[in-house]
Amino acid sequence: MAAQDVDGVREVQAADGADAAEDARGVRDACEANAAEDTRSAEGPHTADGACDEEGAHSTQGAPVAGGMSRRGFVLGSAGGAAMLALGLVKFASETALCRPPGGQDEDRLLGMCVRCGKCMEVCPTGVIAPAHIEDGIVGVRTPRLDFSRSKAQLGSLAGWCDHCNEANGGTPRCAQVCPTGALTPSQGSTFDNMRLGTAVINRDWCLAWRLKGCTICLNACPLGAISFDGNNRPVVDERLCNGCGACEQACVSLESTSIGQDENNKHMTARAITVQQLER
Amino acid sequence: MKKMKARTLRTIVTFAVLVLVAIGYFTAWGIGNLSGFGWDAFSVLCPLGYLESLVAGKTFVPRAFISFVVILVLIVVFGRVFCAWICPMPTLQRLIPGVRRRKRKADAQVAQGVSTCEATADRPAGKVRRVRFDSRFGVLLGALASAAIFGFPVFCLICPVGLTFATVLLIMRLFAFGDVTWAVVVVPLVLLIEVVFLRKWCGKFCPLGALISLVSGANRTLRPHVDDARCLFSSKGIGCFACSKACPEHLDVRRPQLSEEALGNCTKCRECADACPAKAISFPVLPKADGSHDAPVPVDGGVEQSGAKKE
Helix, strand or coil, X not given: CHHHHHHHHHHHHCCCCCCHHHHHHXXXXXXXXXXXXXXXXXXXXXXXXXXXXXXXXXXXHHCCCCCCCCHHHHHHHHXXXXXXXXXXXXXXXXXXXXXXXXXXXXXXXXXXXXXXXXXXXXXXXXXXXXXXXXXXXXXXXXCEEECCCCCHHHHCCCCCCCCCCHHHHCCCCHHHHHCCCCCCCCCXXXXXXCCCCCEEEECCCCCCCCCCCCCCHHHHHCCCCCEEECCCCCEEECCCCCCCCCHHHHHCCHHHHCCCCECCCCCECCCCCEEEECCCC | CCCCCHHHHHHHHHHHHHHHHHHHHHHCCCCCCCCEEEECCEEEECHHHHHHHHHHHXXXXXXXXXXXXXXXXXXXXXXXXXXXXXXXXXXXXXXXXXXXXXXXXXXXXXXXXXXXXXXXXXXXXXXXXXXXXCHHHHHHHHHHHHHHHHCCCCHHHCCHHHHHHHHHHHHHHHHHHCCCCCHHHHHHHHHHHHHHHCCCHHHHHCHHHHHHHHHHCCCCCCCCEECCCCCHHHHHCCCCCHHHHHCXXXXXXXXXXXXXXXXHXXXXXXXXXXXXXXXXXXXXXXXXXXXXXXXXXXXXXXXXXXXXXXX
C-alpha cells in the first residue's frame, strides 16, 4: 500500500530511527513551541523562522509524497478519493425507468451530464418537470422527470403536460434551451409529433370507462387521437400514435372521483387510471 | 455605530444567495442554483460539475465549455471569493456546532505550526509554490475518476453546496406542491452529517475548493495588503501576528512568502482585517504599487537551532 511505502521511506530517512509518526509529531511540537515563542518575542520572527526552517526541512524530507503533500494529507486524500470511487457504486442500485423531458431520452447521457441545477424545472411553461425522487434511484435523484399527476389546484393555469413548448415557445422546448450541460438535447428535427417521451398505459381495474361508467375524458384530452374506444366504449391506446405527452394522465379523474381511493375490488389506487410510462428501457 | 464584522456580512450574503435562488425557483426566471447559475440560456456552470459532466457524458458541449472558461476567468479575477462569501458550507459550519474534538485547540496550533514550518521548508526565500497539492486534490482526482468510470457526476450526489440548495427546494416543493419523497429527509441528513462530522471539509476534502485553488494562484486583485506604517510588527517590531492566526486558510498575511500557497489561496474573507489590532489590513482592488508582498523576505537560517530541538 502506498501509505506503507511512505512510512518506509520516512523511517529510513529519520536520522535517529525513531518511530516516524512520533518523530513528525515531535517536530510539529517543536515548531509550535517556536511559533509560540515567535509571537511572544519582540525580536521579530526571523530567528525563530530560521530555526523552524531547519526543523521543517527535516520533517518534510521524507514526508512529501507528491507535489509536497504531507503524509497525513496523502492518506486523507487517498481515503477521500477512494470514498468517491466507492460512491460511484450506487450506479448499480436499482432504478425506475422515468419519463424525461424532451431531449432527455438517452438515459446514459442524461444521468451522465445532468448537474441537477434545476433550471429546466424553473422555466418549464407547463409545470410538468419535477425532480426525480430518491425512491426512483439514487443516481438519478433530482434529475428532471415528467410529472403528469399534479393536481389542478397546484397547477393553476399551467397545462401540466408536455407540448414540446408549441404554445409557449414556438415548438422549441424551453428546458433543453436553458440546459447548461447539454444533458437535455433533443435530436435534430424533434417536434411534438415525433417525440417519444413514453407511452400511455391504461389500468383497466381503475379506469372509470372500463368499469362502464361512461367516462370520455382521456379520449377528449389526447391531442394526437391515439386513444380510441372499443366496441363497449372502453378506451384503448394506439402505441404507434402515442408520444407520451401526458395530456391524458393529466386529465384523468379516476383517482379523484373515488373518494377513498379504492377501486371496485377494494384495492387501493395509487395513481390515475391512465399513466404515461417509459416502456422502452 | 460599530462596523459590521466581515463574518456577519458573509453570513448575510450567503443567505441572500440562498433566498435569491429560492425566489427564482418559483418565479421561473430560470436562474437555476449554484450548479448552473445564470439567466435563461446563459449559465455559469459549477466548474467541477462541468468537468464531471464532461468525463461522465464523454461529450463536448460548446456552451458548457464556454461557461467553464468564463468561470476560470472569474476565479482569476476574484480569486477564491466563492469559498468565503457564497458557498454555504462555511456558514453552516459556523452556525451548526460540530462534534467537539478533545484536542481541538492543540490540533489547531499544531496545524499552524506545521503550516509555517512546511512553508519555509524546501524552497528558497522569495520563491513561492503557487499550488500546494493537499488532500483535497485526492478527492478531486477520485471524483473525476469515479465520474469517468461510472458515467455520472458522482460528487454532485454529496456536494454540500448542491445539498443545501436541494434541501431548500425540496422543502419548498413539499409544502407548495405536496411533493412527498424520502429525499426531503435524506438530503438534509447527508448535508448535516457532512457539516457536523467533517469539520475540516473546506481545508481537507472539498474538491471544488481544490479546483478553484488550481486557478486562483493567478489572482492578483483584492489581496490583503498590510499597511507597514500601521502594522505593529513592521512599525514597532512587535510580534503580533493576529492576522496569521485569524486566517482560516493558514496564510501568513504579514509574510505571504512564507505561507503555504501565498495569497492565491486567500478567500477574501476579511478575518485578518477584523483581527488586526492596528487596522492595518485592507483589500485593495488592484495590488498596491509598493509591492511589499513581492519583496523577498530574508530567511536567516541557522540561528538558534538549539532552541528548536525541544524533544
